[in-house]
Amino acid sequence: MPQKNSSYSLSVEADLAFDREHIWHPYTSMHEPLPVYPVVSAKGVELHLADGRTLIDGMSSWWSAIHGYNHPELNQAATDQIGQMSHVMFGGITHKPAVNLARKLLALTPQNLQHVFFCDSGSVSIEVAIKMAIQYWVAKDRPLKYRLLTVCGGYHGDTFAAMSVCDPEGGMRELFKKVFPAHLFAARPKTRFDEPWVTDDLNEMELLLEAHADELAAVILEPIVQGAGGMWFYHSAYLKGLKQLCEQYDVLLILDEIATGFGRTGRMFAFEHAGITPDILCLGKALTGGYMSLAATLTTSELAGCISSDKKTAGIFMHGPTFMANPLACAIGCASLDLLQSSPWESWVKNIAIRVKQALEPLVRVSGVADVRVLGAIGVVEMQRPVDVAAAQKYFVDNGVWIRPFAKLIYIMPPYVISEDDLGRLTDVMKAFVESC
Numbered sequence: 001m002p003q004k005n006s007s008y009s010l011s012v013e014a015d016l017a018f019d020r021e022h023i024w025h026p027y028t029s030m031h032e033p034l035p036v037y038p039v040v041s042a043k044g045v046e047l048h049l050a051d052g053r054t055l056i057d058g059m060s061s062w063w064s065a066i067h068g069y070n071h072p073e074l075n076q077a078a079t080d081q082i083g084q085m086s087h088v089m090f091g092g093i094t095h096k097p098a099v100n101l102a103r104k105l106l107a108l109t110p111q112n113l114q115h116v117f118f119c120d121s122g123s124v125s126i127e128v129a130i131k132m133a134i135q136y137w138v139a140k141d142r143p144l145k146y147r148l149l150t151v152c153g154g155y156h157g158d159t160f161a162a163m164s165v166c167d168p169e170g171g172m173r174e175l176f177k178k179v180f181p182a183h184l185f186a187a188r189p190k191t192r193f194d195e196p197w198v199t200d201d202l203n204e205m206e207l208l209l210e211a212h213a214d215e216l217a218a219v220i221l222e223p224i225v226q227g228a229g230g231m232w233f234y235h236s237a238y239l240k241g242l243k244q245l246c247e248q249y250d251v252l253l254i255l256d257e258i259a260t261g262f263g264r265t266g267r268m269f270a271f272e273h274a275g276i277t278p279d280i281l282c283l284g285k286a287l288t289g290g291y292m293s294l295a296a297t298l299t300t301s302e303l304a305g306c307i308s309s310d311k312k313t314a315g316i317f318m319h320g321p322t323f324m325a326n327p328l329a330c331a332i333g334c335a336s337l338d339l340l341q342s343s344p345w346e347s348w349v350k351n352i353a354i355r356v357k358q359a360l361e362p363l364v365r366v367s368g369v370a371d372v373r374v375l376g377a378i379g380v381v382e383m384q385r386p387v388d389v390a391a392a393q394k395y396f397v398d399n400g401v402w403i404r405p406f407a408k409l410i411y412i413m414p415p416y417v418i419s420e421d422d423l424g425r426l427t428d429v430m431k432a433f434v435e436s437c
Ligand SMILES: *Cc1c(COP(=O)(O)O)cnc(C)c1O
Pocket: 121, 122, 123, 124, 126, 155, 156, 157, 158, 222, 227, 228, 256, 257, 258, 259, 260, 284, 285
């Protein structure tokens, strides 16, 4: 920990002032930036602030730090790899970290997925997935199949193709919509994860597939959990039925597991709740246990084979980022998967679900609360009105926890390794805040 002497706090003040003047934070204005909290280190499930305070982490740094921070085994993997090489280009070169990570991913995912494209962020893995789907239909001499069908309330990233399939109601998509191709949207799946299934729920999807099959490349959506588009958990029968419809109408299925992958919903991948397999799968976020930016797009031999034998494109798949398969990130990814698979993560996630349910479900009766939902290691309190993020954040920090609400949602998705005491602290503070609203 840094010394709390006066020159240190002066430099923190100077850094904060510089930050306020010059550095953009996610989704913020440069004119009225929300306060930011300087973090100097993190360990286990704790974030250490520059002023000496310690916060219990309820966010896993946006789904990613599933093992907690500063983990000795991940640190070791990073140190070992950096002593070999941090990065080399992937054009014309290969290396153990990439090969090992691809091996592990293929072993972990359904048999039909056989090919891995590594890239540097979740959004890019979505771009890659969309390109794969479009190139597949071009290869099959059906170039008119280039549109996408998705559901409202989705979030797939901030780059252009990813943004074009984000929730149409969100401000972001509206702002740039002139640039997008006209994709198709069905209503958000209505039946809750734990409610009896209502078959009507898929009707609109089916009508759209029927009407547009000839121009649709793929359906893209987040399986079971819609994350940044509203933290909504829908029924597995929706996904199961959708998979059947995609087969029936000859449309590919892209699943975005960037948030849900690697155990968060109680299964290794959320699509396992529905017993289905996608044609294209996007992974990211927790892939390196939150250490490095890395993502992957996996696909089938059918897709890879078709794209690769297309004479029109000389069989080339048209993508190749500079930091593709970054060895440092891949090495940490391997260590993170080993750590996950050698841990009792399923019972950890189950216990988190039980405790978070017990603590949060009674809040549905508190005035101002619209809904409470819990699935796996995700607990959500939806308020009736938008939450004042700056005020909420200050309350949480003053009470020793790191929880960052957005819109009407106050939610936690802690590292799986969190202790019962720390988890209890998170839910206690959440409860106290909601009751004070
Ligand atoms: C975070 C996220 C993305 C985008 O990933 P980035 O690494 O932020 O580009 C895409 N899809 C889902 C479901 C996500 O949660």
